[in-house]
Amino acid sequence: MRRRYSYRSLFRRAFLFLFxxxxxxxxxxxxxxxxxxxxxxxxxxxxxxGYLELEAGIGLGRNTRHTAHxxxxxxxxxxxxxxxxxxxxxxxxxxxxxxxxxxxxSRRRTLGSVTETTVTAKTRxxxxxxxxxxxxxxxxLLLPTQRRELLxxxxxxxxxxxxxxxxxxxxxxxxxxxxxxxxxxSPKRGVGTVGSLLWAIAGELxxxxxxLSAVIEFRGESVRRSLPDNTVLGGLVxxxxxxxxxxxxxxGGLSQxxxxxxxxxxxxxxxxxxxxxxx
Numbered sequence: 001m002r003r004r005y006s007y008r009s010l011f012r013r014a015f016l017f018l019f020x021x022x023x024x025x026x027x028x029x030x031x032x033x034x035x036x037x038x039x040x041x042x043x044x045x046x047x048x049x050g051y052l053e054l055e056a057g058i059g060l061g062r063n064t065r066h067t068a069h070x071x072x073x074x075x076x077x078x079x080x081x082x083x084x085x086x087x088x089x090x091x092x093x094x095x096x097x098x099x100x101x102x103x104x105x106s107r108r109r110t111l112g113s114v115t116e117t118t119v120t121a122k123t124r125x126x127x128x129x130x131x132x133x134x135x136x137x138x139x140x141l142l143l144p145t146q147r148r149e150l151l152x153x154x155x156x157x158x159x160x161x162x163x164x165x166x167x168x169x170x171x172x173x174x175x176x177x178x179x180x181x182x183x184x185x186s187p188k189r190g191v192g193t194v195g196s197l198l199w200a201i202a203g204e205l206x207x208x209x210x211x212l213s214a215v216i217e218f219r220g221e222s223v224r225r226s227l228p229d230n231t232v233l234g235g236l237v238x239x240x241x242x243x244x245x246x247x248x249x250x251x252g253g254l255s256q257x258x259x260x261x262x263x264x265x266x267x268x269x270x271x272x273x274x275x276x277x278x279x
Contacts, residue, residue: 037249040219041202044134044167047083050277057266113147133168211239227257
């Protein structure tokens with residue numbers, strides 16, 4: 001018999017998962033470079049060799065445009081960043097999605113699935129300082145690990161993206177610029193993989209000396225033969241006295257191809273996982 005989970009039990013499990021990660025983080029965290037709660041933007045930083053960084057969180061997206069009544073929960077969302085060389089790291093992203101949509105009249109359909117899995121090779125070509133930007137590239141494989149019902153085509157095709165990243169400082173503001181593109185799964189049924197353009201502008205501004213920072217992100221994705229997906233996100237990041245970083249953010253859609261609104265919260269920690277790498 002297939003076991004059924006209520007929304008309450010799923011949120012309880014997600015809370016316990018994050019609480020458990022928080023306890024681990026308290027003990028193991030040494031140097032985190034979190035980019036949560038950004039949904040797309042990344043920085044030009046590279047983890048020190050031998051370090052493992054985990055970004056974990058939960059998220060909710062809601063689409064009420066036109067006649068759509070769709071909700072998606074990320075329970076949880078996780079990214080594993082592994083420093084391998086002085087200027088190279090490997091990032092793996094995955095998670096679990098609960099998707100609910102209105103199909104006919106008052107009927108609704110709920111599907112649960114592993115999300116698309118990403119494997120990213122991140123290479124730093126130049127390390128700047130202050131107003132001089134650091135420059136990296138990210139080459140990502142997009143693995144279609146979702147349920148077939150959530151794919152736009154029955155065949156499972158691997159996509160890829162290539163993105164250039166610049167990070168620098170302007171007074172107290174740390175900002176990140178992303179630009180790239182690739183071949184991704186089209187949101188339209190029967191289309192399959194198509195070309196895309198990706199961009200993001202994000203910044204983090206400290207608020208006083210208590211470890212609290214405000215963050216903002218503008219990001220977009222233009223996929224061939226589909227409506228553009230552009231959003232703006234605002235949030236807060238708190239670096240606790242134990243160097244634990246917690247985050248929370250909310251976003252709103254700026255175009256017809258994006259969710260109407262969404263929220264996210266999570267945490268980040270890093271620790272030495274491969275002792276023989278680095279110093």
